[in-house]
Amino acid sequence: MSDHTAQEMMVVAAARALHNDDVCFVGIGAPSAACNLARVTHAPDITLVYESGTIGTRPTVLPLSIGDGELCDTALTTVSVPEMFQYWLQGGRISIGFLGAAQIDRFGNINTTVIGGYAAPRVRLPGGGGAPEIASHSEKVYVIANHSTRTMVEQIDFVTSLGFGRDGNGRRRHGLKTQGPALVITDLCLMEPGADHELEVTSLHPGVTTDRVRAATGWDIRIVPEPARTPTPTVDELTALRHLYAATDRAHGGDA
Amino acid sequence: MSDHTAQEMMVVAAARALHNDDVCFVGIGAPSAACNLARVTHAPDITLVYESGTIGTRPTVLPLSIGDGELCDTALTTVSVPEMFQYWLQGGRISIGFLGAAQIDRFGNINTTVIGGYAAPRVRLPGGGGAPEIASHSEKVYVIANHSTRTMVEQIDFVTSLGFGRDGNGRRRHGLKTQGPALVITDLCLMEPGADHELEVTSLHPGVTTDRVRAATGWDIRIVPEPARTPTPTVDELTALRHLYAATDRAHGGDA
Amino acid sequence: MELLSLRDAVARHVHDGDTVAMEGFTHLIPFAAGHELIRQHRRDLTLIRMTPDIIYDQLIGAGCARKLVFSWGGNPGVGSLHRLRDAVEHGWPGSIEIEEHSHAAMASAYAAGAAGLPIALLKGYHGTDLVEHNPNIRFVEDPFTGQRLAAVPALRPDVAVIHAQRADEDGNVLIEGIVGVQKESVLSASRAVVTVEEVVADLAAPSPNSVVLPGWTIDAVAVVPGGSHPSYTHGYSDRDNAFYKAWDAISRDRDTFQQWIRDNVLDGESP
Amino acid sequence: MELLSLRDAVARHVHDGDTVAMEGFTHLIPFAAGHELIRQHRRDLTLIRMTPDIIYDQLIGAGCARKLVFSWGGNPGVGSLHRLRDAVEHGWPGSIEIEEHSHAAMASAYAAGAAGLPIALLKGYHGTDLVEHNPNIRFVEDPFTGQRLAAVPALRPDVAVIHAQRADEDGNVLIEGIVGVQKESVLSASRAVVTVEEVVADLAAPSPNSVVLPGWTIDAVAVVPGGSHPSYTHGYSDRDNAFYKAWDAISRDRDTFQQWIRDNVLDGESP
DSSP states (O other): OOOOOHHHHHHHHHHHTOOTTOEEEEOTTHHHHHHHHHHHTTOTTOEEEETTSEESOOOSSOOSSTTOHHHHHTOSEEOOHHHIIIIIIITTOOSEEEEOOSEEOTTOOEEOSEEEOSSSEEEEOOOOTTHHHHHHHSSEEEEEOOOSTTTBOSSOSOOSBOSSOTTSOHHHHTTOOSOOEEEEEOSSEEEEEOTTSOEEEEEEOTTOOHHHHHHTOSSOOEEEEEEEEOOOOOHHHHHHHHHHHHHHHHHTTSOO | OOOOOHHHHHHHHHHHTOOTTOEEEEOTTHHHHHHHHHHHTTOTTOEEEETTSEESOOOSSOOSSTTOHHHHHTOSEEOOHHHIIIIIIITTOOSEEEEOOSEEOTTOOEEOSEEEOSSSEEEEOOOOTTHHHHHHHSSEEEEEOOOSTTTBOSSOSOOSBOSSOTTSOHHHHTTOOSOOEEEEEOSSEEEEEOTTSOEEEEEEOTTOOHHHHHHTOSSOOEEEEEEEEOOOOOHHHHHHHHHHHHHHHHHTTSOO | OEEOOHHHHHHHHOOTTOEEEEOOSSSSOOHHHHHHHHHTTOOSEEEEOSSOHHHHHHHHHTTOEEEEEESOOEETTTEEOHHHHHHHHHOOSSOOEEEEOOHHHHHHHHHHHHTTOSEEEESOOTTOTHHHHOTTOEEEEOTTTOOEEEEEEOOOOSEEEEEEEEEETTOOEEEOSSOTTHHHHHHHSSEEEEEEEEEESSOOOSSTTSEEEOGGGOSEEEEOTTTTTTSOOTTTOOOOHHHHHHHHHHHHSHHHHHHHHIIIIITSOOO | OEEOOHHHHHHHHOOTTOEEEEOOSSSSOOHHHHHHHHHTTOOSEEEEOSSOHHHHHHHHHTTOEEEEEESOOEETTTEEOHHHHHHHHHOOSSOOEEEEOOHHHHHHHHHHHHTTOSEEEESOOTTOTHHHHOTTOEEEEOTTTOOEEEEEEOOOOSEEEEEEEEEETTOOEEEOSSOTTHHHHHHHSSEEEEEEEEEESSOOOSSTTSEEEOGGGOSEEEEOTTTTTTSOOTTTOOOOHHHHHHHHHHHHSHHHHHHHHIIIIITSOOO
16 A cells, blocks of 8 residues: 555554564554554554553543553553652563654764754753663664654764664663663664664665665665565555544544 | 459550651560550551551451451551561651560560570570561560560570660660660559669559569569659540450450 | 642642642642632742643742743643743743752652652763763762762752542541652642642541541641642542643743733632 | 463463562452462462452462562451461461551552552651661662652562452443552553453543543453452442451461461462
């Protein structure tokens, strides 16, 4: 089905990377769309956890915030926020942590704190929230971000959440046993860390060229010799995703 | 009313030391009887907390264990045991901690661990349970124990729960701001710490002589110049206490 | 516990210069109480909140805050908190000091405060630059294995302000749904003010393990139906997601913001 | 999660030499599972429990234990645990190593285990001789104020065994009433076995904040109605206080004890 947008491709590609037995720590926006798309398509038993304390949620519309009532209403149980971060995240119960990024570098380090200097930032971003410990304690991290030279940069201004560190060895140095960024999903391609932990393009979305990816990346991006071609979203995938978005728009009073 | 037993006098005297605005951390046995007697007589709004997590319980029969169903059924709320010891006890929310003792010394230090040496004890007692932190974190501690040279000893075999330390200065040394043992209630008398923290007999129960107290104490016990005479239990107090015990016996299947 | 009007509860328990925690994790955010702080012109507050949300955007824009302790400062699902950004980026209406943590650290710091501990330990802050910019993130060594653990000071606010479903006549408060750090913020604070949807004869907690704060842990209860709007109260109201979206435009411009505060807060009645 | 018979659940998940936590704070004590361990002749177990209670008196008397980690070892409201005392005082049926803590420390050690932390901090152990006899009590310094805090290693059992009210068909488990350290023991353990009164189609948790363990945190669920007797299950059964009193006489004498175990455990059927 070829009438999909690049955003839809990104969300569908992220959903496909999730499995029935995953326990996902879900952020708002594209990660939430991807996780719920997986749940309503190929992974009906996937466990979705939101940092607001809701465990095993099955929302029918996408939440606007990580604490929408829908999440609690459809959850198996709702725990306190200290318990969520202590027993469930730091306790090692999360298989996939989903993170967004304002900036990301070649080693999957993420900035969501400031553009410019910390003391007098050019742009003050929301900050880390749950991300620093999602990055260290989820078995794997999936990053989802739009692909542009603004986002994919040579040096990020601030490491909010550790990928593999600025030199690629940060996780080992910090004694972390978790895998770290295992997959970066953009609107152009999929990237995975190579043996030295530097991200490599492993799959190009339909119609995307290697030149386009290079032009949209702020460093000299590695592309594996024969990158895969991401399968086009199926009719079922697109229908389910659009249905989710439509239900969400109705529930949230449309665009503001 | 003079047909009371020494045990009844002890429980009644303990109950009288409790007030409507107290929050009591209650142990099983005499403390539980005293706290509930206070609640059904002069202190109807007293808050009783049991270490099983039950807050604001109002049992109609005395519990045999600190986790009897009656405690939860009649509680305002029941929290987890980690929460009980973290937020409620260490958090400084308890005004009166009640402790029993197998041995107690002149500075109100308590042994409930072993008689004899620790490695090969002559008698292995149950141990500390909640007591070590009840002793340090309740605003005041009330100790309730039978008065004999077996219990009231010159040197206790093991400090399970800190009173004022073996030299009387232990609380200051440990930086504790709480008062420590404020009242010791026995079947013979009431004792309170003097200026140097050594226990002094401040009130003799009906019919008890200073000689009898001295003979029942394993150290040269201080008695204030003119000790008070503990008022005899009133008809109301005794009736309420016996009613509690009778209801309890019926509920627990009588004596074993 | 005293049952007070919101005006009296705030006047009595929230003072200029206080460290204030107004919690509610997306749910149960005490907006009405925040508006009362603005109406009473509180100044020099240190505001603590994991997610400043619109409530602190309003307090910061209205000039109530000297310092912000937080872990995620956005408009959830919408974008920036423009009043917070304006204060940080341009010092309007005054400069604001920030102390920035992760959620994991703040949640544990509240729990440590409630437990009377001076610090919270966490397995966290690995490889993040926050460590270099926040002197309140330090490290301790596990005395058994030598492992390095992050430590942050416990949060101990002067006053906690929360919204909850209901209280009974003894001021016992029921909190249900996304309970966030409601209990921890109250138990970590020296004083606590709770706004509720209603006061009822029987609290009707559905489970023996329902989240209940005893009346003796609370200083004042004020009945403020809808006091969490545009946030929500599980069982009583829904989140006004449209308002969260609309706030983006209202808050982007200083004049529009000030007009909104005049019309909706300053000229409003105290509940 | 697998739905198994108790016999198979114990055979598969509890091994000789394991560190085992069978929790339940007075309430929900997994007696039936304890009896199954005795029937299957488990040996060299390190038994962890805040309050060993009759269940560990039986396991110790039956020779299953090598070590006991505990904080209060009595028969609640009755007196001594005679089998525990006999093991400690006279080495019968074998000597037993003990590691002794306070409740506050053990509760926090379970919570730390659940949170993946290597240690628990507490404001505790002030002036108690326990510190001199337990090398697992150490101290750390608050890096902000220099204050000394007690530290104990997190509890990380190989297997946790608990009893609970009910499970649904996905193995999600509801725990209600005195919840003790049921959740923490399961989440701190590598494996978890839960006995329940019944398996139901709808868990029917009364509150969104009810204590529920998701099925994916549990390895095996076994249906054992009355599996907590002589302890009790809130909503299903009452505590058999008369049995707790009767245990005093049964357990005082080695022969009487062994006869009781033969008649009531070894000759019994595995549920």
